Amino acid sequence: MRRISIETGHHYDLLIGSGPLDRCGEEIARVVTPCAAAVVTDDTVDALYGEAVERSLRKAGFSAVRIVFPHGEASKNMGTLSHVLESLAGAGLTRSDLIVALGGGVVGDLAGFAAACYLRGIRFVQIPTSLLAMIDSSVGGKTAVDLAAGKNLAGAFWQPELVLCDTALLSTLPGCYRLDGLGEMIKYGMGFDAQLLSMMREGGWEREPEAMVARCISIKAAVVAADERDQAERQKLNLGHTAAHAIERCSGLGITHGRAVAIGTALIARACVKRGMLSHEALALLEEALDRCGLESRCAFSARELAAAAVNDKKRRGDSITLVLPATAGSCVLHPMPAAELEGFFADGLN
Ligand SMILES: NC(=O)c1ccc[n+]([C@@H]2O[C@H](COP(=O)([O-])OP(=O)(O)OC[C@H]3O[C@@H](n4cnc5c(N)ncnc54)[C@H](O)[C@@H]3O)[C@@H](O)[C@H]2O)c1
Numbered sequence: 269m270r271r272i273s274i275e276t277g278h279h280y281d282l283l284i285g286s287g288p289l290d291r292c293g294e295e296i297a298r299v300v301t302p303c304a305a306a307v308v309t310d311d312t313v314d315a316l317y318g319e320a321v322e323r324s325l326r327k328a329g330f331s332a333v334r335i336v337f338p339h340g341e342a343s344k345n346m347g348t349l350s351h352v353l354e355s356l357a358g359a360g361l362t363r364s365d366l367i368v369a370l371g372g373g374v375v376g377d378l379a380g381f382a383a384a385c386y387l388r389g390i391r392f393v394q395i396p397t398s399l400l401a402m403i404d405s406s407v408g409g410k411t412a413v414d415l416a417a418g419k420n421l422a423g424a425f426w427q428p429e430l431v432l433c434d435t436a437l438l439s440t441l442p443g444c445y446r447l448d449g450l451g452e453m454i455k456y457g458m459g460f461d462a463q464l465l466s467m468m469r470e471g472g473w474e475r476e477p478e479a480m481v482a483r484c485i486s487i488k489a490a491v492v493a494a495d496e497r498d499q500a501e502r503q504k505l506n507l508g509h510t511a512a513h514a515i516e517r518c519s520g521l522g523i524t525h526g527r528a529v530a531i532g533t534a535l536i537a538r539a540c541v542k543r544g545m546l547s548h549e550a551l552a553l554l555e556e557a558l559d560r561c562g563l564e565s566r567c568a569f570s571a572r573e574l575a576a577a578a579v580n581d582k583k584r585r586g587d588s589i590t591l592v593l594p595a596t597a598g599s600c601v602l603h604p605m606p607a608a609e610l611e612g613f614f615a616d617g618l619n
């Protein structure tokens with residue numbers, strides 16, 4: 269098993285390998301003295317892995333309860349958060365106890381936020397089960413729920429004690445959700461790592477999935493170590509996301525996050541080419557990588573609809589919004605602009 273150290277203000281390890289789920293209790297007990305653990309998960313993941321996790325926790329000396337909610341982005345809201353918080357209180361969890369977030373990014377974001385709020389903060393562990401959660405959401409401590417006004421609008425920075433990444437779990441992940449992980453993977457390639465983007469274009473994901481997962485985690489670990497609180501450098505991890513969050517919202521959450529990130533990254537790259545800020549070759553490389561992975565690069569919404577849906581983007585400050593723009597295939601820059609110009613920028617990317 270490989271260990272990647274996550275150097276935020278609160279240091280922790282990410283363990284990655286094939287098969288550690290069955291001994292997750294043992295691994296967690298190395299960093300948290302056995303206590304009461306609440307496994308927060310969704311119904312799909314619970315049916316597949318809930319029992320194995322509970323059994324392993326008990327074997328390692330934890331007591332365990334499971335708190336389960338319906339799968340999908342539509343659950344990532346204040347209603348589910350309230351249900352989870354009430355369940356934690358009902359189970360009598362105290363400040364010395366633990367939440368285990370078992371699932372994809374929805375579970376990780378929601379359970380992480382519950383950990384940040386419950387009793388003003390208790391410890392939690394991430395066991396990511398989707399590709400997206402393994403390469404992105406389980407690392408770095410951004411936790412949140414969605415509000416009607418937009419994605420991730422209520423949340424906290426709250427780091428886990430451990431991330432346990434069992435790549436064997438990807439064998440049960442349906443292909444449509446695998447695409448979400450690939451969308452974020454292409455974001456890493458376009459924004460940070462030209463070689464990763466080329467590997468994706470050549471089908472590297474199919475040949476070396478574990479190596480690609482570890483490569484993405486290493487990129488994220490380096491960025492969050494440099495800027496845990498999203499003040500500057502970390503905002504680059506939002507490449508494609510101003511458009512992506514708007515696309516998710518305009519689609520009534522029908523277009524899932526990672527697929528929206530793929531479209532959002534392509535949209536912003538096309539706008540940059542049109543404005544002479546990115547080469548045609550870089551855009552071609554991005555579009556070929558998306559195509560090779562089976563990801564869409566276009567959507568049917570208008571620039572006006574997208575700009576209206578993006579109004580609550582967290583990179584807006586008053587009348588100015590900072591966009592993350594690809595500069596080359598493999599690097600990106602932060603670019604503040606008047607928020608009123610966003611619609612025109614999106615329009616360039618849609619054509
Ligand atoms: N906090 C962060 O840094 C960060 C980063 C990226 C994305 N996100 C958030 O993550 C969410 C998307 O995450 P996601 O793509 O994992 O979606 P998800 O959590 O909805 O999981 C996708 C689906 O796959 C199922 N699933 C998960 N693992 C499975 C497995 N091993 N086998 C079978 N089914 C499985 C789930 O039940 C769900 O139906 C979005 O809300 C996004 O905003 C957060």
Ligand SMILES: O=C(O)C(=O)C[C@@H](O)[C@H](O)[C@H](O)COP(=O)(O)O
Pocket residue numbers: 404408410419420452498502503505506509582
């Ligand atoms: O970790 C980060 O920082 C990211 O931006 C990763 C993104 O992939 C992720 O979707 C994140 O939840 C977006 O954060 P937000 O601040 O735009 O809500």
Ligand SMILES: [Zn+2]
Pocket residue numbers: 404452509525529
């Ligand atoms: Zn994302």
